[in-house]
Amino acid sequence: MRTDDKLDQREGHPPDRARPRMTPTRQWLFWGTLAVYLVIVAGVLASTWLVTFDWQVMFFRPYKQWPSIHAFLDYFVVLGQRGPTAVAVAAWLGWRCWRQRNLHPLLVLGASLLLLNMTVGAAKIGMGRLGPHYATAVGSNEMWLGGDIFPSGHTANAVVTWGVLAYLATTSLRRRTLSVIAALGALGVGMTTVYLGTHWVSDVLLGWAAGLLVLLALPWIEPGIIWVEDRLMGIILRLWLRLRPDSLRGPLPAPAGLSPQRVTPEGEAVRHDAVPAGPTARSGAPRTPDGRTHHPARPHASRAERAPVTPAGSRRPPHADRLPRTTPLSPVTGRGPGG
Numbered sequence: 001m002r003t004d005d006k007l008d009q010r011e012g013h014p015p016d017r018a019r020p021r022m023t024p025t026r027q028w029l030f031w032g033t034l035a036v037y038l039v040i041v042a043g044v045l046a047s048t049w050l051v052t053f054d055w056q057v058m059f060f061r062p063y064k065q066w067p068s069i070h071a072f073l074d075y076f077v078v079l080g081q082r083g084p085t086a087v088a089v090a091a092w093l094g095w096r097c098w099r100q101r102n103l104h105p106l107l108v109l110g111a112s113l114l115l116l117n118m119t120v121g122a123a124k125i126g127m128g129r130l131g132p133h134y135a136t137a138v139g140s141n142e143m144w145l146g147g148d149i150f151p152s153g154h155t156a157n158a159v160v161t162w163g164v165l166a167y168l169a170t171t172s173l174r175r176r177t178l179s180v181i182a183a184l185g186a187l188g189v190g191m192t193t194v195y196l197g198t199h200w201v202s203d204v205l206l207g208w209a210a211g212l213l214v215l216l217a218l219p220w221i222e223p224g225i226i227w228v229e230d231r232l233m234g235i236i237l238r239l240w241l242r243l244r245p246d247s248l249r250g251p252l253p254a255p256a257g258l259s260p261q262r263v264t265p266e267g268e269a270v271r272h273d274a275v276p277a278g279p280t281a282r283s284g285a286p287r288t289p290d291g292r293t294h295h296p297a298r299p300h301a302s303r304a305e306r307a308p309v310t311p312a313g314s315r316r317p318p319h320a321d322r323l324p325r326t327t328p329l330s331p332v333t334g335r336g337p338g339g
Contacts, residue, residue, distance in 0.1 A: 022219040030216040037209040044129075044141050044150070044202050051141045054200040058132045062195040073192045080154030080189035085161045086113060093168070103232055107225045108218065109164050115221070116160045116214050123210070124148040132197050152199045152207030155190035159211025162186065167218060186211065 043050040063070055078084055086109075093105035129150035130142040143150075162185050166178035190204035199207075 026216055026219065030213065033209050033212050033216060037206065037213065040202060040206045040209065041127075045143065047139075047141045050202050052139070054132075054202055055139060057194060057201050058135070058197070061197065063197055066195075070196075073195055077154060077189060077192045077196065079162075079185055080158035080193075082113070082153070082157045082161075085157065089161050089165065092165075096168075103229050104225065105168050107229055107232075108168060109161075111221055111225055112160050112164050112214055112218060115217070116156060116211065119214065120151060120153055120156050120207075120210050123151055123206075124153070129200075129203075131203075132200060149199055150203050150206060151210045152190060152193055152203040154193055155186060155199075155204050155207030156211035156214075158182075158186040158189040159208060160214050163211065163215045167215060 040050070090106065090109060093109055096105045097103055125148065127150050128144045128146050128148070130136065130145045130147035131149040134147065135142055136145065159182070162182035163179070166175050166182050169175035169178050186208065190199075190207060193199040194201055194204055
């Protein structure tokens with residue numbers, strides 16, 4: 001039995017083993033999204049209509065067309081910033097880890113962010129595209145000039161960070177609801193970066209594809225996550241037993257007809273009716289190794305065999321005018337001699 005299963009059973013929580021699988025549908029979505037990713041990169045490298053559209057939106061300057069929402073969108077775009085979103089989601093998933101008594105939610109978040117940083121970071125550095133505010137030549141794709149905005153990190157991070165909550169949902173209804181919320185949030189963050197002029201439209205498109213690829217690939221790395229979880233939970237369990245050695249000990253079930261067992265501090269099972277080795281008292285009663293008298297189990301008497309705890313006779317309290325029933329009554333008055 002795995003160590004986290006033991007902790008789940010000790011705390012009364014059923015082990016959570018509903019893990020998403022790489023289904024054929026998910027595989028088709030992954031390879032389709034990868035194809036879209038490559039098409040976007042090829043379109044920017046070849047300076048196709050996609051680059052032309054980037055420049056048209058840049059010259060349109062949306063932040064000047066609708067200046068009234070600029071202040072709000074400055075705060076809204078934080079939903080795609082890696083630091084604040086990772087802290088908020090990690091706090092929620094940490095509470096879930098405490099409730100479930102396992103580390104799986106936090107490990108999934110950590111693995112997804114690590115995979116996101118590796119893939120998106122490598123693409124940013126490798127293609128080195130400059131943003132709209134630093135463009136050098138009108139109509140150019142601004143590639144390999146030392147920039148780091150292709151794909152959009154805010155957009156990809158919004159897809160992954162909030163999408164992990166949907167990935168870890170325990171019911172299909174919650175998964176669908178959280179998927180819609182995460183998709184709308186990532187869409188809003190991506191369009192906000194275009195509005196603010198910090199990214200080209202193609203940056204945002206590639207950011208959506210990059211984040212979705214990370215989410216779709218999570219079932220493939222689940223075995224590694226579970227392997228790390230087993231090792232960490234084993235370490236935590238050993239530390240827990242070292243700090244509280246009696247936390248997982250208790251009475252052991254006994255077979256029919258035998259007395260229950262108890263567990264000694266040394267971890268040995270001992271029957272209550274067993275006579276331990278050691279000195280005996282002068283009266284012949286066996287003693288335990290620490291010198292206490294050992295009383296063997298006695299048969300339990302039925303209610304009919306028990307001795308009465310109250311004296312026989314009437315339970316009515318005595319009264320000055322009341323005579324005992326043994327006193328003869330008068331045949332005329334029906335009373336005793338004093339009546």
